Amino acid sequence: xxxxxxxxxxxxxxxxxxxxxxxxxxxxxxxxxxxxxxxxxxxxxxxxxxxxxxxxxxxxxxxxxxxxxxxxxxxxxxxxxxxxxxxxxxxxxxxxxxxxxxxxxxxxxxxxxxxxxxxxxxxxxxxxxxxxxxxxxxxxxxxxxxxxxxxxxxxxxxxxxxxxxxxxxxxxxxxxxxxxxxxxxxxxxxxxxxxxxxxxxxxxxxxxxxxxxxx
Amino acid sequence: xxxxxxxxxxxxxxxxxxxxxxxxxxxxxxxxxxxxxxxxxxxxxxxxxxxxxxxxxxxxxxxxxxxxxxxxxxxxxxxxxxxxxxxxxxxxxxxxxxxxxxxxxxxxxxxxxxxxxxxxxxxxxxxxxxxxxxxxxxxxxxxxxxxxxxxxxxxxxxxxxxxxxxxxxxxxxxxxxxxxxxxxxxxxxxxxxxxxxxxxxxxxxxxxxxxxxxxxxxxxxxxxxxxxxxxxxxxxxxxx
Numbered sequence: 001x002x003x004x005x006x007x008x009x010x011x012x013x014x015x016x017x018x019x020x021x022x023x024x025x026x027x028x029x030x031x032x033x034x035x036x037x038x039x040x041x042x043x044x045x046x047x048x049x050x051x052x053x054x055x056x057x058x059x060x061x062x063x064x065x066x067x068x069x070x071x072x073x074x075x076x077x078x079x080x081x082x083x084x085x086x087x088x089x090x091x092x093x094x095x096x097x098x099x100x101x102x103x104x105x106x107x108x109x110x111x112x113x114x115x116x117x118x119x120x121x122x123x124x125x126x127x128x129x130x131x132x133x134x135x136x137x138x139x140x141x142x143x144x145x146x147x148x149x150x151x152x153x154x155x156x157x158x159x160x161x162x163x164x165x166x167x168x169x170x171x172x173x174x175x176x177x178x179x180x181x182x183x184x185x186x187x188x189x190x191x192x193x194x195x196x197x198x199x200x201x202x203x204x205x206x207x208x209x210x211x212x213x214x215x
Numbered sequence: 216x217x218x219x220x221x222x223x224x225x226x227x228x229x230x231x232x233x234x235x236x237x238x239x240x241x242x243x244x245x246x247x248x249x250x251x252x253x254x255x256x257x258x259x260x261x262x263x264x265x266x267x268x269x270x271x272x273x274x275x276x277x278x279x280x281x282x283x284x285x286x287x288x289x290x291x292x293x294x295x296x297x298x299x300x301x302x303x304x305x306x307x308x309x310x311x312x313x314x315x316x317x318x319x320x321x322x323x324x325x326x327x328x329x330x331x332x333x334x335x336x337x338x339x340x341x342x343x344x345x346x347x348x349x350x351x352x353x354x355x356x357x358x359x360x361x362x363x364x365x366x367x368x369x370x371x372x373x374x375x376x377x378x379x380x381x382x383x384x385x386x387x388x389x390x391x392x393x394x395x396x397x398x399x400x401x402x403x404x405x406x407x408x409x410x411x412x413x414x415x416x417x418x419x420x421x422x423x424x425x426x427x428x429x430x431x432x433x434x435x436x437x438x439x440x441x442x443x444x445x446x447x448x449x450x451x452x453x454x455x
Contacts, residue, residue, distance in 0.1 A: 003287075005446055006327060006413050014444050025306040029455040058288050098451060105306040105452035111444045112425035119449060120423075129421045130450035131307040133319075134430075136414040137440035140405045144329045151327060159287045160234055160328045160381050161257050169231035191232065191257055193287050 003158025004109035004196050005135050008151050011111065013205070017156070018090045019109040019196045020044065022080045022097070029103055030077050036102040037078045041071050043096045044082040047089050053195020055079040060195030062186075083198050091118040098127055109196075149209045153202055157192035166191070174206050175214035181206035216252055216259060220244045222268040229269075232261045234381060235330045244268075253330055253381045254282035277374040280333065283358070284380035300384040301356045304417045308452035312354075318394040318433075319417030322401065324410050325382040331410040334376040336383055337369060338408055342400055343385075344368030349393045354386035388417075391433075398437040414439065 004019040022040050024030040044052055045067050052070065053060035056078050059070045074080075084090050090108060097106060108115045112132070119127050138145065145151065146164045153167050154160070170184035185202035223244035230238050230245065237251035238258065245268075247258075259269040274282055282289050303321065304313060313319045322339055325331035340363050343351050353360040363370050370376060389397055394416075405412055416434065420427035426434075426441070434441045 005415055006323075007444060008442075011443060021305060023302060023305050025302055025309050025452070028306070028309045029453065031455060055287075094449070103451070103453035103455065105308050105448060107305045107446050107448050109444070109446045112447065113443070115447050116421075116424050119447075127449040127451055129447045131304045131313055131417065131419050131448040132421055132426060133304045133446040134416045134418075134426055134434070135442040135445055136416055136434060137442070138327065138411050138413050139401075140408045140411045141329070142411060144411060145327070155327055158326075160326060161255065161287070163232055163234040163236075163257070164328050165231040165233070165236060190262060191260070193260070 003194060005133055006138075006158060007109070007155045008148065013152070013201060014111050015087075015114055016085050017110065017198050017201050018084045018087065018115075019107075020082050020084065020090060020093055021107040021109070023105045023107065024077065025105065026077065033104060034074065034076050034078065036100070036104060037074060037080055038071060039100060040097060040102060040104070041074070041080045043093060043100070044080060047084065047093050049082040049084055050198050050200045051081075051083040051189065051195045053081045055081050055194045058193035060189075060193065062189030062192055062195055062197050062199055064190070081195050083196055085198075085200060087114045087118045094118070094127060147213065149205070149213050153188065153205050153209075156197045156202060157188070157194070158196065159192070159194065161191045161193065162188045162197065163191075171206065171210050171214050174210035181210065216247055216254060216256070217270045217272055218245050218247055219268045219270055222266050224266055224268075226265060228263040228265065229258050229261065232263055233258055234328060235379075251379070252281070253285040253379055254278070255285040255381050256282070256288065277372065277378055280375050280378050281380055284383050300358075301354055301386060303354070303386060304446065304448055306452055307417075307419075307448050308450045309454055313388060313417050313419060315419050316391050317388050317419075318391050319386070319388045319415075320394070320397060321387075321415040321417075322385045323382055323413040323415065324385070324408070325380065326411065326413040329411050330379055330381050331383060332376070333370065333378050333380065333383065335408050335410050336385060337376070338404055339385060339401065340368035342368070342404055343387070343397065346396060346400060349389060349396050351397065352388050354388070357384065357386045359383055359385050394433060395437055398439065402438070
């Protein structure tokens with residue numbers, strides 16, 4: 001379940017792409033966790049996420065589920081995920097989660113330097129980088145991979161559910177003017193059941209790559 | 216996955232959505248290649264079919280392994296976690312699965328987006344299991360670990376070897392000093408794989424702005440690329 005680890009792109013793009021994952025662990029701190037998870041979902045939602053979900057149900061904003069439906073269908077064991085565009089917002093979300101003292105693990109995916117700095121700047125006695133997971137690249141049959149531009153969009157769904165062919169098809173359609181970049185991004189977000197697809201970043205990339213890759 | 220030929224109107228809307236390109240358009244309707252399909256369920260969930268022609272099948276063994284590894288909405292019995300991996304480092308602040316002095320490694324076959332046959336996994340698990348003088352601890356909750364003989368690295372049920380999945384993750388940990396041996400072995404074997412592999416490294420050793428210098432050195436001395444982004448567990452978890 002390392003699905004938010006392998007997002008690619010340049011630093012400028014990755015600095016607009018943060019996933020906040022909240023994860024109770026079965027048998028350790030999941031019992032009675034639902035009310036806490038609901039409060040955490042409320043915190044996440046109050047900071048205007050690009051995408052938001054309970055990964056256990058597959059209900060995500062990117063798949064056009066309303067927030068109340070995502071919240072109300074969460075079971076005893078849920079996994080609230082949210083995506084944000086800037087580290088200042090993530091900092092506010094983390095401050096509120098820490099203040100709630102929920103005792104549930106939180107993971108932030110993003111550029112390490114930015115994530116570490118937002119933790120250090122949080123407040124007195126801030127959260128700390130307990131454990132990190134780094135990506136060491138793609139190896140093996142690399143000739144099977146598409147262009148880096150396609151991968152930059154595709155890797156925002158770590159489970160690989162946004163197909164390379166779908167991205168190429170939508171890039172062509174944006175380039176020939178039959179759909180908008182926003183619609184292309186929404187079509188892709190609809191396939192990601194974890195809700196970590198960054199629709200706003202994807203829209204910008206569709207705008208950019210429909211010009212540079214298709215013309 | 217099946218397409219009901221009587222319902223399908225051959226509009227072709229579903230063709231690009233398949234992550235492994237398993238859908239083809241015939242004269243009268245679209246068809247799914249059973250050999251290529253990994254049972255990920257994307258086509259059915261996509262919302263692109265205007266007539267709901269996709270039908271999810273009950274899958275018997277060994278084909279059922281395709282859905283278990285490929286559809287994040289299915290749950291592995293061994294982990295009770297949706298998806299093909301585990302909680303790995305994400306809850307390390309409550310599990311202490313990875314201690315100081317240990318390195319976690321994951322080899323994600325088929326990612327990004329190429330898929331893999333189960334047989335490809337053995338090309339790594341067999342040599343890893345027999346690596347002399349290195350204690351490779353396969354993650355006990357990982358689905359792959361549950362399917363192999365940890366002594367030999369071979370899959371116990373040989374029927375599954377030909378099955379194709381979207382990705383499969385091999386998770387393990389070793390002592391920090393043994394990590395170069397594992398990374399070197401991986402580099403030796405990966406050229407023989409008929410798929411791509413995304414590689415992950417987990418550590419508790421950090422400095423002010425990322426991995427500790429000795430971890431950066433470990434990665435670079437073994438000729439791996441260290442990406443600027445990754446995941447950080449921020450230590451807010453507690454035992455209930």
